[in-house]
Amino acid sequence: MKDYIKIDEWKIIEEGFDPHVHKISESIFSLGNGRMGQRANFEEAYSGETLQGNYVAGVYYPDKTRVGWWKNGYPEYFAKVLNAANWVGIDIQLDGEQLDLAKCEVTIFRRELNMKEGYLKRNFTAKTASGKQVEVEAIRFCSMADDETGAIKYSVKSITFNGEITITPSIDGDVKNQDSNYDEKFWDEVSKEARQDGGCVQMRTKKTGFEVATGMKFQIVGGEVSSEPIIKEKYIASVVKTQMKAGQTVTIYKYAANLSSQNHPTEQLSTLTYAMLDKVAAKGFDTMLAEQVAAWAKKWEHNDIIIDGDVSAQQAIRFNIFQLNQTYTGEDDRLNIGPKGFTGEKYGGSTYWDTEAYCVPFYLSTAEQRVTRNLLLYRYKQLGKAIENAKLLGFDNGAALYPMVTMDGTECHNEWEITFEEIHRNGAIAFAIFNYVRYTGDEAYLADYGLEVLLAIARFWSQRVTWSDDKQQYVMLGVTGPNEYENNVNNNWYTSTLAVWCMQYALEVADKVKATDKTKYDALVAKISFDADKEGAGFKDIIAKMYYPYDEKQQIFLQQDGYLDKEQILVKDLSASQRPINQKWSWDRILRSCYIKQADVLQGIYFFEDRYDIDTIRRNFDYYEPRTVHESSLSPCVHAILAAKLGDEKRAYEFYLRTSRLDLDDYNNDTEDGCHITSMAGTWMSVVEGFGGMRVRDGKLSFNPFLPEKWNSFSFNVGFRGTTIKVTVSKEGVRVKNLSGGDISIMVYQKEYNIFAGQDQLLKP
C-alpha cells in the first residue's frame, strides 16, 4: 500500500519526483476517451523504469499461446490489446544535452490529473547534469469531442539556460508489447512520411491486418525555428531548433490523430489522418481543451457522486467514475471494457464476465440506454463464435459457450480450469440481458436479439449438466465458480443456480416473445431450429430435478460438493504473515483451503436477492464472509451491498473502502501494471446499491439508503427510463430531485412517491 497521492476532491495529484512510483503513476494518471488511450508516460525522453503504453480500442493481436503442457481444446492464440504508436514523444535537448528526468536534479515536480476537465498536467523544474535549469509545463488530453485525436501543450521555460534548444516531436511506431509471449513485435510498417510541421506513420498488425495511421502536426511558439524532418524504421520526427535565453519560454503544440482501418477505408487512412490533424490544429489547443472540459462536464452531470465530509472518499469515487468513462463510452458496439482499460497491457485488454456482472449496472444508471445495449449487442454479434467455441468442446445443436477472455468472440484463455470450466460467465451474459430489460423496460430487445442468445446459452446448460443415476438428479460436474481458489469442483451452487435460472428465463422470454411478437418468434425458432416442445421439456426436467448442495445443519447453500470437508479456519484467525495467500501459499494449498477469493454463493444471492428471505441471506453472509479473502478486486463490492442490505452499515463501509482507493493507494501492489478498471464499477455499485440501497422492482427504482457514519451526505444521479433523478442522502433524510421533464414514481424505504418533473422532495424513513 502506498499513500503518495494527494487528497483533492477533483484532482489526482503527485508532488515531488520519485522514480520508484513512476510506473504506478503512469497507470493512475492514464488518459483515454473510449477510442484510444495511453499511460501517463513522459513526453520527453526518460531512461528510468517505465511501461510505455498507447492503445487503440479494438485493435488487437493474436499472440501465439504459451503453455507448459498442452491440453486438448486450448486456443492457439491469445488476443492482446496492442501497444500502438507512441504519439506523445517530444524530445528536448539543451545544447545537445538531453532532458531526461532520470538524469536530472528535479527540484519541483507535480503531476495532476484533472478529472473534472479531463486532462493531465505536469510541471517540473529540472537541472541537467551540466547545470542547465529549465521549468516545464505539459498539458495533454485525449479528446472526447474528436475522439481520434489528442493534444499536447508543452512549454519549456529557461531559468538559467542560454543556448540552442532542440525540440523533436515524434511518432514512434517501433514499439512492442511487454507481454509478448515470444518477444515478437506485432506491427509491420506500411508507410511513413515526415513533413516540416508533422508527419504520419501507418502500420499494419501482423496476422489480424488492422491498419492504424498515427499522425502529428505541431506548432512552435516563442522563437525563430529551423525544422528538419527525420525518418527511421516505423518512426518519423522533426528536429526543431531555436535559441533561447534565461527567462524565455518556448512552447510546442502537438496535435495527434490515430485513425484505424476499423473505421475508415484503409487506402485513405493517412489522407484522412492529415485532414483530421488540420481540423483540430485549426481549432487550436485552447478550443480543443474547452470542448474537452465541456464534454466532461456533461459526463459528470450524469455520473457524479458527491460525498460531503470525506475528501478522500470523494476523490476515490470520482477517480473510479472518471476511469470508467475514459475506458468505454458506448459509442461502438464492437468495443468492450478490458479489465485494465487503456492503462496497461495486462489481461490482454480483452473482455471478461466483468463487463456483464459489474460494469452493466454502472452504465445502466449513468449512461444512455444505448450504451448498455451496445455492450449486449457486442455479445450478440459474437454468438456465432460462442456456438463454435462450444462445438470445439463437444457441444452441439446450437449450444453457445461464450469465451472467458475474448477480443473478437474467440476464446483466448488457456488454462483448462478457467477456459473450459469457469462457465458461469455464460450465466452472467444471460443475466445482463435480464438486468438490462428489467432496468430499461426495453422488451423489444428480447425479440430482436436477447432470446436468440438466451436459447443458445440454455442449450449449453442443458447439455452441460449430467444426469446422476446415483442421485436421481441432475448434477454439474467439473466447474470453477467465481471463486477461482477452487478448481474443477462438482456442483458449484452459484453455477448450478445460474444455469437453471438461465433455462427458466430463456423459456419465460420465449413465451413472452411468442405471445407478443409471433412473427419474430417463428422466424427465430426456424433460424435456430428450436424445438420448443421437446427442448423446452428437456429444460423443464432439468429445472425440476437439479441438485444443489445444501447443508441442512447450518441451513446454508454449500459453495460446492465437499466444501464442509475443508479445515474451517476463519480469515481472521489466519496469520497476517500468510496473506495474501495467492502470494504466500502454493496453489494446491490454496485449493484445499476453505478460503474464498471472491464472492461466490454471495454473488448468486446478490443476483437473485428477491428469492431469499433476510434470514437466509444473513446465514449465508455470516458463513461465507469470514471465509472470504477478497483477493479479487471484484469481491468487496458484492459484500458491501449485502452487508448494507443486512443493515451492517459499518461493514458495508469497510468493504467500500477496500475497493474505492484500490489503485490510488496501490493496495494490491500491482497498480503499475495498470488500473483495475472493471472493479471500479463495483465501487460505484457499493455506493449506489449499497449505501443507496437502489434496486429495480416492478419497473420502478427503489431506494433504501443509509448514510455512512463519517459522511455528512452523499448524492448521486441515476438515469431511469428517460428520467434522471438526483438522490441526496444526508442526516436530514433522503432528498430526491427530478432533473428531467417527466414525472417518476419511486420507492423510498418501501413507500412509493411520485416526483414530478423538476420537483425536489425530502423524504424520511
Added chain:
Amino acid sequence: MKDYIKIDEWKIIEEGFDPHVHKISESIFSLGNGRMGQRANFEEAYSGETLQGNYVAGVYYPDKTRVGWWKNGYPEYFAKVLNAANWVGIDIQLDGEQLDLAKCEVTIFRRELNMKEGYLKRNFTAKTASGKQVEVEAIRFCSMADDETGAIKYSVKSITFNGEITITPSIDGDVKNQDSNYDEKFWDEVSKEARQDGGCVQMRTKKTGFEVATGMKFQIVGGEVSSEPIIKEKYIASVVKTQMKAGQTVTIYKYAANLSSQNHPTEQLSTLTYAMLDKVAAKGFDTMLAEQVAAWAKKWEHNDIIIDGDVSAQQAIRFNIFQLNQTYTGEDDRLNIGPKGFTGEKYGGSTYWDTEAYCVPFYLSTAEQRVTRNLLLYRYKQLGKAIENAKLLGFDNGAALYPMVTMDGTECHNEWEITFEEIHRNGAIAFAIFNYVRYTGDEAYLADYGLEVLLAIARFWSQRVTWSDDKQQYVMLGVTGPNEYENNVNNNWYTSTLAVWCMQYALEVADKVKATDKTKYDALVAKISFDADKEGAGFKDIIAKMYYPYDEKQQIFLQQDGYLDKEQILVKDLSASQRPINQKWSWDRILRSCYIKQADVLQGIYFFEDRYDIDTIRRNFDYYEPRTVHESSLSPCVHAILAAKLGDEKRAYEFYLRTSRLDLDDYNNDTEDGCHITSMAGTWMSVVEGFGGMRVRDGKLSFNPFLPEKWNSFSFNVGFRGTTIKVTVSKEGVRVKNLSGGDISIMVYQKEYNIFAGQDQLLKP
C-alpha cells in the same frame, strides 16, 4: 499402428528404406549401455527427417520453465536430459558428392538390431544422383564391457564407382535439444583438438556445469589414405581421402568415448578420454564386439523369457527386456530410468514413479539385488530435497514429498494438478522399499536407509490429510490419482489407501528396527527428531479414522468422491471415432467423463492384493475395467495381472498384447519421440506376474501359472535371494529348474515344493 518390423526371435529387422518411418526406427533401433545411449541415427549425412539424439546418463540441463499462467509453487526449471555430442558421424563423399540416403536411389536397405548380441547393423546399396553406386555395411554398439565407449565398423564397397572417396569421421558437439523451451543451446565449448587419427571435444553444460569429453580414434583399412584434421565450433573431424575402384572395399573403424565430470576429475577428462580410446582401439573392434556378445549373453542368461509358438510375442518380450537392460544397469545409484531411456528427449529423461511402481519388480527378479537397492538409494539420497520440496508447499517437521519428475531431487514438473496433487508417487516410493525387502529379505536396508524415508513420507501424509468436522473422519482433499483423467479430486481411494498404508508400514518398520537395532533406531530418531509417542499416536489416529469412498450398493471401492455422479457409458459403447479421447475430446470433457486413463483403484488392489478376497477383486475389476481406456502405456499390465488372477486368461492375453508390441508396432503413433521404456517393465510383469502368477508370500516365491492358448510354452528365469530358477510353463505342466548352487522352496499352485540345487522338476496343478 504400423507393422513394418519383420518378425524374428532375436532380431528387430527393417527391410527397404522408407523415410516416413525413419524417425520411428531411430527410436526402435536405439542403443544404450546404461551409461550412455543414442538413437539409431545414420552415420553418414542424412538430409531427411531425423531426430538426432546422443545421451549421457545423469548429465542434464535445467531448462527455464515455460508456462501459460504461473501458479505459486511452480519450479523455475525443468531438468532435461541433454542431447550430447554426436559421435557416430562418418560423412562419405564420392568424388565430392555426398552420400545421403535422402538424395540417393536406395535399392537395398536393411536395419537389424541384434538383441542377443547387442549391436545395430545396417546394410544398404545406394546410387547417388550422378549414378555412383556403393554398398555399405555399418555395425555399431555401445559397449557393455567398457561402458564409456562405443565402436563402429563402417565399410563402403564400390559397385560402380572409380574415384576418390572422402571419409570424414567427426565428433559434433554443436547440437541442441529439440524440446528446448526457448530455443537455446545447452552446451558451451571447453576445448577441442583434432589429431591425425581422431580427436576430442570437451563441453560444459550451462548452469549445471557438467563437463563431458567426447573423443574418437579411427583407423582406415583398404587403401592408402591422406588425412587432414579440421576444427569448427564444438566440432572436430578428420578428412580422409583415398582412391577406390569398383569392387574395392574401404572400412573405417571408429572408436568413441564419452567421459563425464561426474565420474572423473574435470581437468583430466580429455587425457583420460584419449587413454580410454587407446585402450579400446588396442583391443580392436572384433574383440570389443566379442566382449559385447558375452556381456549380453550374461544378461540374457538371467533375463530371457522364451515363448514357444509365437515368434511375434517372442520378439516383443525380448525387445522390452533388451531396452530395459540398455537403459539401466544398476551400476550407479545416481542414475535412474527415464520414461524414454536413451531413445528420445521426451519427458526430459527424468525419474517418475514409473521406476518404483513398474521397473522395480523387473529388476528385483532379473538383476542382482544391488540393482534395485541402488534405485532405492537414489531416492534416499534425494530425501533432503524431497523435504525441501514439501516445505515449499507448506509442510514441515521433516515431511517429504518426492517430486513427480526429477533429475537431481528437485521438482521439475509444472502443471499444478500433477506437480502438487499427484502425490501418490510418495506412496509408490514407500511401496518400493516394502517390495524390495519382501523380495530380498534385506531387512538391514530398513535400519540403514528405509525407515528414514518411510517416516518422512508418513509425516507428509499425516499433514496432508484434513480432519473433516462434517464427516468426523480424515479426508484427503485435492489430489490426482494414477488416473490423470481426473484432476483435483477429493478422496481418491488409491491415494488414501496408499497414504494410510505408508503410515502403518512406517510404524511397523519403526517397531521392527527399534526391536532389532536399537542403536540405529535411536540415532535416527535423534537425527530426525521423531517423537515416536506423539507422532505415532497421530499416525494411528489417522489410520483408524480415515475415510475411503465406497459404494454400498455395488460393493466397490469408489475411485473418488462423486465418481458415481458421472455418466456411465462403458468404453465398449463409445464410438471408435471418439478415441483416443485424449486426442478427440477437450480436457474438461475428459475430466467429466467416467473414463479412466490407467489403473487407479485396480492399481491399489494390485499393490495390496492379499487384503482382498477374490470376489472383491472381481467386483472392482468388473466395474473399472470396462471404464478404462488404457491411454497410458502403464495401464494394461496391471489389468493383465488381475485378469490372470481372476482366471480370465483370454483377457489377460489381450492386455499383454497391448503392451508388448507398443513401440514395435507404433501403437500410439508416438514411437518416433522415443520408446516407452518404463512401461516395458510392465510387459515383463504381465508375463511373469500375470501368466506366471508369480508372487512373494511369506518370504517364498509362489506361482500360479497358466499357458496362453496360442503358445506352446513360455519360460523365464527368476533370481530370488541368491538362487536362480527357470520356470517353464507348457502343456505338460510347470517345469522348475534350479540353476544355482543352493536349494529353494517355492509354492506352485498353492503347494510347496523344495527344488534342490540343479534339480529340474515337472509340477502339475
